Amino acid sequence: MPRHAPIELEKFVPYQLSIVSNTVSEDIAREYRERFDLGTTEWRVMAVLARYDGDGLSARAVARLTAMDKVAISRALARLVANGRVxxxxxxxxxRRSVLRLSAEGWRIHDVVAxxxxxxxxxxxxxxxxxEQRALARILDKLLATDAAVR
Amino acid sequence: MPRHAPIELEKFVPYQLSIVSNTVSEDIAREYRERFDLGTTEWRVMAVLARYDGDGLSARAVARLTAMDKVAISRALARLVANGRVxxxxxxxxxRRSVLRLSAEGWRIHDVVAxxxxxxxxxxxxxxxxxEQRALARILDKLLATDAAVR
DNA sequence: CTACAATAGTTTCATTTGTAACCATTTGCA
DNA sequence: TGCAAATGGTTACAAATGAAACTATTGTAG
Structure with a gap:
């Protein structure tokens, strides 16, 4: 047994995950950033506003639904509102509550980006x-479920 | 067919990946940050210095081996050297080149963190x-291989 | 040999992000 | 009622990150 047992980064699952995840997210984000000057958080906010388009969501609800913290949401909303998208x-x-909705322009962008x-x-x-696709879906669902259970 | 087809974030694979990846990485990072005041980049640098402990690596080599950019490496190294870990x-x-090696203290930390x-x-x-574990390993290897091929 | 391009690494500055404190309003309950 | 705690959201400040410019050195074409 070696005295020091170094990690082989490229076989270390959390590292592999972060590479794969960052690469694909970045590929998508680059496109809507370039075309619509839209940040990742902004896009996620738009996505939940589109999906839960009932009575209008509060910022808190958006935060819960995107699993992001409320400060990030607040900032994203400030830009989205300033740009006439929300x-x-x-x-x-x-x-205290705001009632949030996509604007017509917001929907237009949504319908391109989605x-x-x-x-x-x-x-x-x-x-x-x-x-492999089926396996990946299964695995991600399971990890997300057990993860949620742990917290 | 609905006029707007919103994304269901929680079933969107890139989103799922980012949640899973961030959660696990953050769990690990929190621990070594709290115990050793060590950032993620710093730990990755230490990991490659430990693994390729031959003649001493250059910063450029570290950057290639960690898939991170040289500015990040430079900053991480500044701290690691200042703290007597490298x-x-x-x-x-x-x-022009530096020759980098873990110090005794660096090895000590490595041997706890690894x-x-x-x-x-x-x-x-x-x-x-x-x-599922086998499937995940297979999938990640494949994605990383095709990803590397694409770039 | 000289001059220009390339390489290793650092510094600078702008942007992003995270944390904590903060304000306004509402809720719970003594 | 009335007042402390909780909630929704924003602001302020610090740390992390990224892009570009910069310094020093080495490689190379003429």
């Missing part, structure tokens, strides 16, 4: 065969 | 069954 009103009955993101996801998954 | 000499015959990191990796993988 409409912000005050909740009647609770003046398919584009899906396209990137597809291209990414196509580097795997069908079995 | 020894820096000048290459004889090429005064097993600790492996322990976290093990705990992470144990959330999967044996088949």
């Amino acid at each position: 409409l912000r009103r005050t909740h009647r009955g609770d003046k 398919p584009l993101a899906r396209q990137h996801e597809r291209a990414f998954l196509e580097r795997l065969d069908a079995d | 020894l820096r000499r000048t290459h004889r015959g090429d005064k 097993p600790l990191a492996r322990q976290h990796e093990r705990a992470f993988l144990e959330r999967l069954d044996a088949d």
Whole structure:
């Protein structure tokens, strides 16, 4: 047994994960950043506003739904509102809350970026065969579930 | 077909990957940050210095081996040297290059952190069954290989 | 030999991000 | 009621990160 047992970074799973994850996320992010001057957090906010487009979400709800912290959300919203992509009103009955909705312009951008993101996801998954794709989906679901359970 | 087809973030693979990856990396990083005041880049530098402990690496070599950029490496090295964890000499015959090595103190820290990191990796993988672990290893290798090929 | 390009590494400056403190409002309950 | 704790959100400050410019040295084409 060697005295020092160094880690082989390229076989270390957390490291591998971070490379794969950063690469694919960065590929997608670059495209909508260049085309719409949109940051990652901003895009995620838009995505949840699009999906839960019922009565308008609060910033807190957006934070929960994106698993990001409220300061990041606050900053993203400031830009989105300033750029006319999100409409912000005050909740009647609770003046602390904001009521958030995509604007028409926000929807227009969403309807370009969402398919584009899906396209990137597809291209990414196509580097795997069908079995591997299924396995990856299973694994990620399981990890996310057990992770949520732990916290 | 709905007019707007919003993304379901929690089923979007790049998003899932980023959550899983950040969670596990952050868990490990927190521990060595708290115990040794060591940043992620610093630890990665130490890991490659430990592994390729032949004639001493240059900063450029460290950058290549960690897949990080030379500015980040330069900063990490400045701290590591200041804290007595890495020894820096000048290459004889090429005064531009530095020759980097872990100090005794650096090795001491390495020999605590490396097993600790492996322990976290093990705990992470144990959330999967044996088949899933094999599948994940296969998938990551494949993605990293095709990724490298693409660039 | 000289001059220009390339390489190793650092510094600078702008942007991003994270943490803590903060303000306003609402809720819980003595 | 009335006041402390909790909640929604923003601001302020510090640390981390990235891009570009810079210094020093070495390689190389004429």
